[in-house]
Amino acid sequence: LNLFYQPRLSEGISLLEGDEAHHAIRVLRLKIGDLIFVTDGKGIMAHAAITLVDKNSCEFRITQQATSTRSFEINLFVAPTKNSDRMEWLVEKATEIGVSSITMMLCERSERKQISYDRLVKMAIGAMKQSQQSFLPEVYDITAFEEIVGKNFGQKFIAFVDQTNPDHLKNLVAPGVKYAILIGPEGDFTQAEIDLAIENNWKKVSLGPTRLRTETAALTATLTFVLANT
Amino acid sequence: LNLFYQPRLSEGISLLEGDEAHHAIRVLRLKIGDLIFVTDGKGIMAHAAITLVDKNSCEFRITQQATSTRSFEINLFVAPTKNSDRMEWLVEKATEIGVSSITMMLCERSERKQISYDRLVKMAIGAMKQSQQSFLPEVYDITAFEEIVGKNFGQKFIAFVDQTNPDHLKNLVAPGVKYAILIGPEGDFTQAEIDLAIENNWKKVSLGPTRLRTETAALTATLTFVLANT
Numbered sequence: 001l002n003l004f005y006q007p008r009l010s011e012g013i014s015l016l017e018g019d020e021a022h023h024a025i026r027v028l029r030l031k032i033g034d035l036i037f038v039t040d041g042k043g044i045m046a047h048a049a050i051t052l053v054d055k056n057s058c059e060f061r062i063t064q065q066a067t068s069t070r071s072f073e074i075n076l077f078v079a080p081t082k083n084s085d086r087m088e089w090l091v092e093k094a095t096e097i098g099v100s101s102i103t104m105m106l107c108e109r110s111e112r113k114q115i116s117y118d119r120l121v122k123m124a125i126g127a128m129k130q131s132q133q134s135f136l137p138e139v140y141d142i143t144a145f146e147e148i149v150g151k152n153f154g155q156k157f158i159a160f161v162d163q164t165n166p167d168h169l170k171n172l173v174a175p176g177v178k179y180a181i182l183i184g185p186e187g188d189f190t191q192a193e194i195d196l197a198i199e200n201n202w203k204k205v206s207l208g209p210t211r212l213r214t215e216t217a218a219l220t221a222t223l224t225f226v227l228a229n230t
Numbered sequence: 231l232n233l234f235y236q237p238r239l240s241e242g243i244s245l246l247e248g249d250e251a252h253h254a255i256r257v258l259r260l261k262i263g264d265l266i267f268v269t270d271g272k273g274i275m276a277h278a279a280i281t282l283v284d285k286n287s288c289e290f291r292i293t294q295q296a297t298s299t300r301s302f303e304i305n306l307f308v309a310p311t312k313n314s315d316r317m318e319w320l321v322e323k324a325t326e327i328g329v330s331s332i333t334m335m336l337c338e339r340s341e342r343k344q345i346s347y348d349r350l351v352k353m354a355i356g357a358m359k360q361s362q363q364s365f366l367p368e369v370y371d372i373t374a375f376e377e378i379v380g381k382n383f384g385q386k387f388i389a390f391v392d393q394t395n396p397d398h399l400k401n402l403v404a405p406g407v408k409y410a411i412l413i414g415p416e417g418d419f420t421q422a423e424i425d426l427a428i429e430n431n432w433k434k435v436s437l438g439p440t441r442l443r444t445e446t447a448a449l450t451a452t453l454t455f456v457l458a459n460t
Contacts, residue, residue: 089319096446097438131441168460208327208460211361216326223453230398230438 001037002028003129005136009040014048016058019122024050024058036060041128041136043068068134073100073178074225077148078218079185080104082111088123090215094222095127095137103140105148109187117141145182145193149200154178158194158202159217166204169221173228181205181225183218231267232258233359235366239270239292244278246288254280254288266290271358271366273298298364303330303408304455307378308448309415310334312341314349320445321350324452325357325367333370335378339417347371375412375423379430384408388424388432389447396434399451403458411435411455413448 004020006013016024016038024030034050038060046065050058076099080087091102102124104115120139128136154177160166173179182189182202189197198204207220234250236243246254246268254260260280268276268290276295280288306329310317321332332354334345350369358366384407390396403409412419412432419427428434437450 093446093449096440096442097450098440130443133440170457170460208456210326210328210363212326213360216323219323219449220327220453223450224457226438227400227454227457230400 001035002030003037003039003132005041005125005129006038007040007042007136009038009044009046010042014060014062016060021057025053025055030058037132038062039128039134039136041125041134043070043134045134070098070100070135071176072225072229073154074098074222075101075103075153075178075180076183076218076222077103077105077143077180078183079107079110079214080112080115080142081186081214084112084116084119086213086215087115088119090218091120091123091137091139092127093219095124095133096131097219097222098133098135098226099137099222100135101138101140103148104142105145105182106142107145107185107193108190109185111185111187113142115142146196148182149193149197149202151180153180155180156200156202157181157205157221158189158197159183159207159221160189160194160204166206169205169207169224170228172203172205173225175229179225181218181221183214183221186214231265232260233267233269233362235271235355235359236268237270237272237366239268239274239276240272244290244292246290251287255283255285260288267362268292269358269364269366271355271364273300273364275364300328300330300365301406302455302459303384304328304452305331305333305383305408305410306413306448306452307333307335307373307410308413309337309340309444310342310345310372311416311444314342314346316443316445317345318349318353320448321353321367321369322357323449325354325363326361327449327452328363328365328456329367329452330365331368331370333378334372335375335412336372337375337415337423338420339415341415341417343372345372376426378412379423379427379432381410383410385410386430386432387411387435387451388419388427389413389437389451390419390424390434396436399435399437399454400458402433402435403455405459409455411448411451413444413451416444 282289
């Protein structure tokens with residue numbers, strides 16, 4: 001069965017709109033009576049039947065629904081890479097694995113100051129549907145490091161190229177809390193940024209013995225959090 | 231410092247050839263006396279100085295070298311995806327993280343019967359150099375499932391879409407051994423393939439609560455093995 005996204009499901013909206021309607025009507029050519037899954041991206045997964053199809057929208061009636069909650073929360077802050085494909089790839093993979101939010105982070109040495117935000121959101125929606133999940137990660141546009149560093153989370157980490165041998169993330173993760181991790185640009189964080197993070201109680205961690213690209217580091221961190229909760 | 235690849239370092243070959251020579255001479259324009267790193271992809275990491283540069287090759291003299299060994303071994307068997315970019319991406323990421331070998335596996339439901347083998351090898355060499363490692367994973371061209379399934383490894387797993395609730399890979403990994411894992415096509419293994427694997431002592435495992443694409447499953451397995459040894 002095909003899964004569709006309707007973020008306002010809990011407000012009683014039982015209509016597919018925009019790209020979702022287009023996909024249902026023009027691509028899949030769904031008809032009255034066809035069965036679908038619909039999620040709001042916030043934990044609701046509904047079974048539904050199509051009740052009305054017109055040119056640009058498609059109504060459905062929910063027959064059954066379940067609501068999931070997550071016992072932990074992964075917030076990823078990443079300095080975007082020069083090559084924007086790598087960020088799109090990261091959004092897709094981190095969504096499949098179960099990230100809660102991804103924020104593009106503007107650091108002093110960030111290789112890119114702008115991103116194609118709409119495209120990242122589309123990647124996240126596509127990956128959520130493809131992996132048949134009911135959680136859509138929040139994707140946030142470019143945000144300054146200084147703004148991010150002051151925020152509060154249950155556990156806060158800063159991934160650091162392993163010079164001073166910090167602890168491996170794996171060994172510090174407590175299960176069932178809110179995580180946040182900062183992943184720097186290829187040229188790494190500046191010393192001033194690291195100092196500011198430490199002042200704000202972000203803990204330096206290593207992600208392993210090999211040198212990872214920005215997007216690989218971000219995915220490794222996501223998976224380390226997920227495995228600590230498995 | 232730039233890292234170069236010379237697979238016959240241990241046979242006393244102290245010459246950059248082919249693409250490696252081209253990169254040194256034409257792209258980086260290295261000169262006599264310039265310092266480089268050279269690896270054989272089998273654990274040797276050498277410091278060297280350029281001693282001779284001509285049109286198509288570039289000699290060096292090793293000044294210092296270290297040999298690493300790995301305490302575990304990860305062998306990945308993957309049914310290639312329809313989109314070949316996804317396999318190239320997997321080779322890059324799995325190399326960064328530390329896979330030992332990647333074999334393209336022909337299953338009954340494989341979406342692709344041929345791969346651009348040379349391109350995958352290039353991706354592996356590029357990723358090894360980029361992540362400054364001294365191990366190049368072996369990349370093997372399309373091999374039949376029936377041939378792979380009879381092989382012996384320390385621990386053998388078959389990743390299975392979680393219907394019968396098998397154990398999570400994470401909970402079964404013993405540290406410091408040879409691992410092998412079979413990752414099926416999007417349409418999954420056939421029942422006959424699963425039966426044959428079980429007869430040959432491959433253990434069914436889950437890779438997590440979400441449905442992962444083939445390449446995401448393969449990377450998740452790789453990272454799970456690495457983290458169990460961290």
